[in-house]
Amino acid sequence: MQSYFKFEFLHFFFNKKNIAVYVILLFFSCYYAMVVAPSYDPIEKVDKLEMEARYLTREDFLNSVNTERMHPSTAYAVMTYPEWNEYEKGRLDALEEHDFKKYAEATSKWYTYSDGMIYKGGDFLFYHPRYYTYGNNYAREDGHFAYLSAASRYEGYAEGDYALSIDVFEERTALQTWQRLLQSYLPFILIVSCILLSADIVLKDRRNPTLLRGFPMSPWRRLLVKGGVALFGSILAFIPLAAGLLIIGARNGFGSLDLPVPIYSHVDKSFSLISLSEFMLQNMALIILWFVLIISLLLLTSILIRNEFANLFIGFAVVIGEFTYYTRGIGFIREVQWYPTSYIQVGQVISGYRNYVYESNALTLGNGATVLSACVCIILLTVFIISNLPKFKQL
Amino acid sequence: MIELKEIGVRFSGRDVLKDISVVFKPGEIIGLVAPNGTGKSTLMNVMMNYVSPQTGQVIFNNGLGYTSKKNEVKIHQLISMMPDQSDLYNYLSGREHLKIYSSMWNSNKQLIDQTIAALDMGSYINKKTGTYSLGMRQRLCFAMQIVSDTQMMLMDEVMNGLDPTQVEIISRILEKKKSEGKTIIVASHLLENLEKYADRIFFFKNGELELVSDLSPGFEQKELTTIRIEELPDAVSKLLCKEFPELDIQTLPNQVTLINVQGATSQQLTRVVAYLQEHSVTEFNLGKVSLLDLYSMYYQKA
Numbered sequence: 001m002q003s004y005f006k007f008e009f010l011h012f013f014f015n016k017k018n019i020a021v022y023v024i025l026l027f028f029s030c031y032y033a034m035v036v037a038p039s040y041d042p043i044e045k046v047d048k049l050e051m052e053a054r055y056l057t058r059e060d061f062l063n064s065v066n067t068e069r070m071h072p073s074t075a076y077a078v079m080t081y082p083e084w085n086e087y088e089k090g091r092l093d094a095l096e097e098h099d100f101k102k103y104a105e106a107t108s109k110w111y112t113y114s115d116g117m118i119y120k121g122g123d124f125l126f127y128h129p130r131y132y133t134y135g136n137n138y139a140r141e142d143g144h145f146a147y148l149s150a151a152s153r154y155e156g157y158a159e160g161d162y163a164l165s166i167d168v169f170e171e172r173t174a175l176q177t178w179q180r181l182l183q184s185y186l187p188f189i190l191i192v193s194c195i196l197l198s199a200d201i202v203l204k205d206r207r208n209p210t211l212l213r214g215f216p217m218s219p220w221r222r223l224l225v226k227g228g229v230a231l232f233g234s235i236l237a238f239i240p241l242a243a244g245l246l247i248i249g250a251r252n253g254f255g256s257l258d259l260p261v262p263i264y265s266h267v268d269k270s271f272s273l274i275s276l277s278e279f280m281l282q283n284m285a286l287i288i289l290w291f292v293l294i295i296s297l298l299l300l301t302s303i304l305i306r307n308e309f310a311n312l313f314i315g316f317a318v319v320i321g322e323f324t325y326y327t328r329g330i331g332f333i334r335e336v337q338w339y340p341t342s343y344i345q346v347g348q349v350i351s352g353y354r355n356y357v358y359e360s361n362a363l364t365l366g367n368g369a370t371v372l373s374a375c376v377c378i379i380l381l382t383v384f385i386i387s388n389l390p391k392f393k394q395l
Numbered sequence: 396m397i398e399l400k401e402i403g404v405r406f407s408g409r410d411v412l413k414d415i416s417v418v419f420k421p422g423e424i425i426g427l428v429a430p431n432g433t434g435k436s437t438l439m440n441v442m443m444n445y446v447s448p449q450t451g452q453v454i455f456n457n458g459l460g461y462t463s464k465k466n467e468v469k470i471h472q473l474i475s476m477m478p479d480q481s482d483l484y485n486y487l488s489g490r491e492h493l494k495i496y497s498s499m500w501n502s503n504k505q506l507i508d509q510t511i512a513a514l515d516m517g518s519y520i521n522k523k524t525g526t527y528s529l530g531m532r533q534r535l536c537f538a539m540q541i542v543s544d545t546q547m548m549l550m551d552e553v554m555n556g557l558d559p560t561q562v563e564i565i566s567r568i569l570e571k572k573k574s575e576g577k578t579i580i581v582a583s584h585l586l587e588n589l590e591k592y593a594d595r596i597f598f599f600k601n602g603e604l605e606l607v608s609d610l611s612p613g614f615e616q617k618e619l620t621t622i623r624i625e626e627l628p629d630a631v632s633k634l635l636c637k638e639f640p641e642l643d644i645q646t647l648p649n650q651v652t653l654i655n656v657q658g659a660t661s662q663q664l665t666r667v668v669a670y671l672q673e674h675s676v677t678e679f680n681l682g683k684v685s686l687l688d689l690y691s692m693y694y695q696k697a
Contacts, residue, residue, distance in 0.1 A: 003498035014486050208482040214443055215499050216471035218464045388464050391447055 001225060004217055008229040012197075015204070018233065021196050022240050028189070029244030037177055037248050043130045044111075044150045046103075046166050048095055055088040073124060080117055087113055100164035104157035107169075111151035119144045138328055138357075145356055149262045152271035156260025163256065173255030174248040175276055182283045182347030186241075187290070188319060191344070193237045194291045195298070195315035198230040202302035202394070203311070209395045219387040219394045223303070227295045234291045264352030266361040271352075279350060282365050286346045289372045293340065294318065296379040303386055303394065319344060331360025340375050343368040396420055396456055397442060397474070397547060397578060403450035404437055404602075411437050412448065413602035419580060421546070424573050426589040427582040428607075428686070429599030430694055435582040438599075439549045442580075443476050456546075472500070474547040477540045480532035480556075485525030489516060489535045492524065493542050502544035510538045513568060514561075529556035537565055547578040554585045566592050586686040596686065598693050610693065611684050622654040622667060623688065624679040631674045638670060639663075649691040653684055 012018055058081045065078055090106030118125045119140070126132070127143025136142065157164055167173050171180055178186075202223065205212050215222070245254075257277035264271050274282075297318065298311050305311075321341035325334070336342045336358055343363070348354045354363045386392060397419045404412040411434045419425050427435045440446040442453055444461040454460050455470050483492060493507045511520050514534050524532060533556045540548055554562050562585065569579055570592050583589045589596060596607040611620075627635075632652055636644050642663075643655035656664055664681075671679060 003495075003501075007495050007499070010487075010491075011484070014484075208478075208484065210476065210479040211482040211484075213445060214471055214474075214476050216468050217499070218468050220464070390461070390463055392464070393445065395445075 001217070001221060004215065004222065004225050005228065008201075008225055009232070011204070012201070012229050012233050015200075017200065018197055021193055022237065025189070025193060025237055026240035026243055029241045030247065033244035033247035033251075037172075037244075038251070040170075040172065040177075042170050043128050044146060044170075046095070046169050048092065051088055051092055051095075055085055055092060058085050058088075076121075084110070084113060084117070100169075101158055104154045104164060104169070108151050108154035108158055111147045111154065115144060115147035115151065118147070141356075145264070145353070148271055149264070152262035152273060153260060156262070156273045160258070160260060162259055165253065167252045168255060168259065172248075172252045174245045174252065175255040175257060175280075176259065177248050177252075178245060179261060179276060179279060179347070182280075183345075183351055183353065184347070187283075187287060187344065187346040189241075190234070190237060190287055191290055191294060191319055192316070194230070194234040194294050195312065195319070197233050197237070198295050198298045199311040199315065200308050201226045201230045201295075202299060203306060203308050205395055213393075213395045219303075219392060220384055222394065223299050223383060223387055227292075227299055230295045230298075231288075231291055234295070235288065261351070263350070264356050266352065266355040266359070282350045283346050286343065286350065286365060286368055286372075289369060289376070290344070290346065293372050293376050293379070296376050296383065300379050300383050300386075303383065303392075326358075328357050329359040331355070331358030331363070335362070336360060337362035337364075337367050338371060340371050343372060397580075398454040399438075399442070399451065400454060401451035402438075402441055402448045402453065404434075404441060404446060404448050406437075410602040412441065414451070415602075415604050416451075417597075417604055419547075419578050421578050422573055422576045423578055423594045424569060424592055425578070425580045426593035426596035427580060427599060428584075428586065428589065428596055428690060429582075433599045434602055435599055436551055438604075439476055439551055439580065439582065442549060443474065444470070473545055474549065475500070475540050475543045475545040476549040477551060477553060478536050479551075480529065480536050483524045483527075483532055483535065486523055488523055489520040489527070489531075489538075492535060492539055493520075496539040497542045500543040500545060502542060506542045506544055510541045514538050514564060530558060530561060533557055534561060534565075537568075541568065541572070545577075547580070548572070549580050551582045552584070553581055554583055554588060562588055586690055590686040598690070600693065605693075607686065607689055611689055619681060619683065620655065620657040621684045621688075622656055622671075622679055622681055623685070624652045624654070624671070624676060626650050627652040627676060631671075631676060634674070635667075635670065639667060642667070645692075647688055647691040649687070651688055651691065653688060653692075656681075 058077075061077065062081050062085070065074060067078060070078065087106050087110035091103055091110060094100070094103035094106055118127055127140065127147065131139040131143040131146070133139065154169075157168070162168065168176070171177070255276070257275065257280070259276045260273040261276050261279040262271040263274055263279075294315060298315060301311050301314050318341060321339075322344050325336070325339070330336060337360060342354070342358075343349050345354060349363050349368055350365055355361055387394070399415050399417050402412050402415040403410070415438070427438070429435050437446055441448050444453070444467055447461075452460050455473060459466055459470055461467055461470065490507070490511075493510070496502075497504060497507055511517055514537070516531070516534060516538065519527065519531060524535065527535065533553075537550070537553055540550065553565065557565065566588060569581070572579055573592075573594075581589065581593065597604045598607060598610065599605075627646065632644070632646055635654070639654075642659070644652065646652045654667060656667065659667075671677075
């Protein structure tokens with residue numbers, strides 16, 4: 001088995017298609033690090049001018065407002081602006097003093113207070129205008145999530161002992177960039193890479209049948225070894241991606257694995273904090289489970305359909321499967337937590353964002369691991385039964 | 396030991412193998428001879444279980460048969476089939492191919508260098524096989540099977556693309572493997588060569604195996620059975636038939652005339668030789684019928 005693993009491993013890394021996948025990942029990673037990442041413009045950034053403008057406008061209003069016979073809106077502003085400005089002033093002063101801990105503390109309070117005012121305050125207060133994009137019917141909900149998330153994150157910064165900086169606040173450091181990407185399209189890239197790397201792991205043998213089919217090894221064991229090699233190769237896809245991480249790290253710092261990451265709980269509608277290392281580990285666990293599922297599925301289709309395009313088609317169908325039923329809030333009426341495809345956006349599942357948009361409290365790491373593992377077991381059992389049929393021929 | 400029991404294979408309504416029953420013993424080289432497309436490779440594929448027969452079974456040592464995948468693995472430890480040279484990995488060296496086969500069958504690692512030396516492959520074995528000539532590739536495929544060191548070896552067209560020196564070297568290695576007690580089954584078109592080292596030779600026709608010695612009694616013994624004349628004029632041939640009606644005289648499609656003198660007396664032999672010389676036929680052999688003649692007789696009948 002060990003020799004066959006070595007043999008498959010050798011061929012996996014001599015495979016031109018696989019080399020191309022790694023090169024493309026490396027290119028993508030470097031391009032992202034050098035072109036896309038520097039132009040990252042977060043909505044919740046440290047913008048001193050914006051803070052000053054807000055502060056001065058409100059301060060000016062408070063100084064000049066006539067408090068007799070006020071309109072209800074004016075009265076509301078007079079009532080809320082002093083505390084709001086107090087936090088804003090705290091942020092500005094902290095920035096002036098380069099006291100990032102103090103800035104984090106004030107900012108956390110500012111976000112909590114702002115969200116409380118905007119979300120519960122009716123339709124005359126708004127979140128940052130960039131949430132209100134064309135066609136987004138859920139801008140208010142997006143803003144609510146972002147503000148509470150930021151409040152929780154800044155609270156973490158304020159309470160912990162971290163080397164804080166503007167880059168940390170704006171999540172520009174290498175590890176935070178990785179964390180952000182895990183919550184956007186990085187899981188897709190990794191899973192698609194896994195599909196591309198594994199699509200021909202069984203069917204490539206058809207090019208050298210007389211050399212391989214007499215090996216004294218059962219088809220089941222061969223398939224297991226092939227799956228193992230594909231899994232190993234897919235995990236190695238992290239290496240070219242890490243090149244971009246190094247570039248970002250050299251420019252913006254690497255950040256710390258202890259930095260807090262806010263995790264949303266739909267049960268009590270609040271955020272709690274875990275460390276970045278824990279977040280990464282949970283993501284890696286779920287992504288590797290996805291790799292195992294995809295590879296198992298491709299092993300099954302390879303012995304059933306025996307066509308590489310069919311493998312690609314089925315693999316990509318799994319990747320985009322969630323789009324066929326995803327509608328915001330559908331988790332409230334449908335048990336989406338039992339669909340494996342609901343866990344494809346790994347970082348968003350771990351961070352709780354999928355629960356928020358699905359309005360479900362069941363899309364958790366535990367449920368994801370259970371559903372994906374159950375699928376893996378069913379698929380591998382099917383592969384085991386088929387590959388042990390006396391008439392089964394792998395080639 | 397390999398025992399084929401009533402093996403039947405049918406493709407598209409045609410019997411490729413028809414109730415074949417035969418036993419191949421250890422320490423034996425078996426030759427399979429037939430024109431292309433007559434079922435030699437199918438028979439080997441059945442022995443390897445690459446093709447499942449519709450009827451019959453293949454039984455190995457201790458009654459082991461292809462009844463489960465577990466048994467198939469055990470059987471494949473015992474039997475190997477020479478790979479096709481077109482299936483080599485062009486980006487790997489010859490030595491890497493040998494290492495793969497050696498490690499898969501967990502054979503003695505020293506066999507690798509011994510085989511490289513025996514086949515005189517040292518000058519190119521570390522180069523990528525993509526740079527090899529047909530003969531070099533063929534030698535490598537043979538070497539791969541030798542390093543697998545299985546008890547039974549199936550070789551389809553092992554001598555293809557080899558020069559006479561290499562054919563001789565490989566023949567010697569086959570004889571050595573035979574002396575080690577291995578069962579070797581060779582399908583080949585190099586009939587003269589096969590005749591030299593094969594213990595039993597089978598012809599393949601209409602899905603059936605025919606032992607050559609059954610077709611031509613005495614073929615496997617070294618006795619005088621035949622006068623062999625190449626390109627005997629028709630007129631002389633007719634006269635010969637008239638003069639010696641008691642002898643079996645036949646002209647093969649390859650223009651070789653065979654006079655069966657098995658059991659003939661020395662006087663009869665002298666008369667035949669004298670008669671040939673009278674008719675200016677001076678080039679003939681006295682010996683046994685060759686495999687080439689039998690092939691022509693068997694497959695090229697009008």
